[in-house]
Amino acid sequence: MSILESPLTRKLSAFVALSSVDLETLAKFHRRRRSFKAGHQMVAEGETHQSAFILAEGWACSFKVLPDGERQIIDFQIPGDFLGLRSILFRTSDHSSEAVTKIEASEVLAADMFDSFGQAPRLATAILWAVSRDEAMAVEHLVNLGRRSAEVRMAHFLLELGARLKLVGVGDKTGFNCPLTQYHLADALGLSAVHVNRVLRQLREDGLVTFQRGRVSFDNIRGLIALAEFDTAYLDHDGPLLK
Amino acid sequence: MSILESPLTRKLSAFVALSSVDLETLAKFHRRRRSFKAGHQMVAEGETHQSAFILAEGWACSFKVLPDGERQIIDFQIPGDFLGLRSILFRTSDHSSEAVTKIEASEVLAADMFDSFGQAPRLATAILWAVSRDEAMAVEHLVNLGRRSAEVRMAHFLLELGARLKLVGVGDKTGFNCPLTQYHLADALGLSAVHVNRVLRQLREDGLVTFQRGRVSFDNIRGLIALAEFDTAYLDHDGPLLK
DNA sequence: CCTTCATGCTGATTTATATCAGTCTGGAAA
DNA sequence: TTTCCAGACTGATATAAATCAGCATGAAGG
Incomplete structure (x- = not known):
């Protein structure tokens, strides 16, 4: 796959038109290709000298573990997303x-990233945008946990995933393939797995969305959007800001 | 106050040593000084052409309002913090x-900010760090809402504010002056104001922390840190709150 | 082939926190 | 000086979601 069609390029292009210098500089980020098995720990909280990655294929998740063993998933990463960026900016990974x-x-x-800012300032802006977009998602998840009921929270979460996947060209408005278990959803939404199950059943019985056998199907996406009061503004998908 | 002693410079210097070019470029960010009254709306969700600010004096808060009128406070801004950065990066403010x-x-x-990246690439890195630190705080608040009880949540929140204020030179390990009402705390922590009051009483009666008449006093900061399992790593400071 | 284990699923019970419906206080406005 | 009001505070009750204690299914492994 050429750099022109990489999911990251596709995502950044939703924000700013990248010049050929920007694209060449961005290409240098893609020299160290790696493969990992499902379950592999990519970044470890509290450690120094961690790596950052750009995800090309597959799904990952970032999370924090509390001293009592509970886990809070912060977000899932899909193709085109950065993974562990804060772990190279900070002294120790958070x-x-x-x-x-x-x-x-x-x-x-x-070093690659910092050097690139000198060579392609507009790329710096694009990366700042990407990080801000990640922040905007964390903020929306914050609102989700703080003020929405379990059912609305779930609806919102599934719609967000759908919107993000659509931007990088996987999935459409009928649904998407989803490798997550109900335990993943529980850890992400601050719910128990038991309650996740009940909420999914409720949404399915209401004819809104079906989460089954690795597939999320939007049965009534308008109803779902209405229930979740879902507005994609925070994802900033609406075409380039700069040109 | 010279740019050398501004709270923002102080904060960024905790991450990277800024060159004289970086400082000159940063100084350009400080040309448009503004004053606002308490309660003034600085940034409006859903609007375009909003401004960003660097806070020099006073406190602000960023929040989202849900369609039912409920409000979730995302974070409070104190001197040295950016305010509304995403509202100039995104087409509409989130x-x-x-x-x-x-x-x-x-x-x-x-334009000032984007131009500065070409002139002082290291400043771009420092700003990326600042944004990432804001993201790290949003993430920690996410964990707070998702997995911690009301009491631990409150303890964690007050300790975080203490640590942040100490970094910019206001407040110390005995406490800090705090202009927030219990309603602010409720909106930030995803609790009702009634419950905030009960939790504050509990913490006070346990001799851990007192929130009263515009002042937060850490009565037993070790105990409070232990209760909240508070670790400043996510703020990427040099030193811990206790010292 | 049987066992094991991860995942999905369910009813009964408990608990944390919200909601309701107030009181009390101190400062600002009339 | 009285009235008003925001903010702090409290008890009683309601409820969303957790926890407990399971069962069912299908894939993986010996």
Whole structure:
């Protein structure tokens, strides 16, 4: 796959038109291709000298583990997403990451990224946008946990995943293939697995969305959007800001 | 106050040593000084052409309002913090901001910031760090809402504020002056104001922390840190809160 | 082939927190 | 000086979601 069609390029292009210098510089981020098995721990919380990656294929998740063993999933990474960026910017990583499926990713060295800012300032802007978009998602998840009921929370989460996957060209408005278990959903939504199950049943019986056998089907996407009061503004998908 | 002693410079210097070119470029961010009254809406969710600011004096808060009128406070901004950065990167702002106290701030134009990346690449890195630190805080708040009880959540929140204020030179390990009401705490922690009150009483009666008359006093900071399992790693500071 | 284990699923019970419906206080406005 | 109001505070009750204690299924492994 050429750099022009990589999921990251596709995502960044939703924000800014990249010049050929930007693209050449971005290509350097893709020199260290790596493969990992499902379940592999990519980044470890509290450790120094961790790597960052750009995900090309597969799903990962970032999370924090509390002293009592409970886990809070922060977000899932899909193709085109950075993984562990904060672990190279910070002294010690503030979070862990693991592969949900087997994945293909490019390892990004801190030096590569910092050097690139001198060579292609507009790329710096694009990366700042990507990080801000990740922040916007974390913020929306915060609102999700703080103020929405379990049912609305689930609806919102599934719609967000759908929107993100659509942007990088996987899945459409009828649904998407999803490798997550109900335990993943529980850890992401701050619910127990038992309650996740009940909520999914409720949404299915209401004819809104079906989560079964590795597939999320939007049975009534309008109803689902209405229930979740879902607005994609925070994902900033609406075409380039700069040109 | 010279740019060398501004809270933002102080904060960024905790991450990277800024060159004289970086500092000159950063100084350009401080040309448009503005004052606002307490309660002033700085940034409006869903609007385009919003401004970003660097806060010099006073407190602000960023939040989202849900269709049912409920509000989730995302974070409070204190001197040295950016305010509304995503509102200039994104087409429409994904959040609102308002002044909690009267504030002094510098307005930052998108063009100033993007131009600065070409002139001072290291400044781009420092700003990326600052944004990542904001993201790390949002993530920690996410964990707070998702997995911690009301009491631990409150303890964690007050300790985080203490650590942040100490970094910019306001407050110390005995406590800090705090202009927030119990309603602010409720909106930030995803609790009802009634429950916030009960939790504060509990913490006070346990001799851990007192929140009263505009002041937060750490009565037993070790005990509070133990209760909250508070670790400053995610703030990427040099030193811990205790010292 | 049988066992094991991860995942999905369910009813009964408990608990944390919300909601309701107030009181009390101190400062600002009239 | 009285009235008003925001903010702090409290008891009683309601409820969303957790926890407990299972069963069912299908894939993986010996």
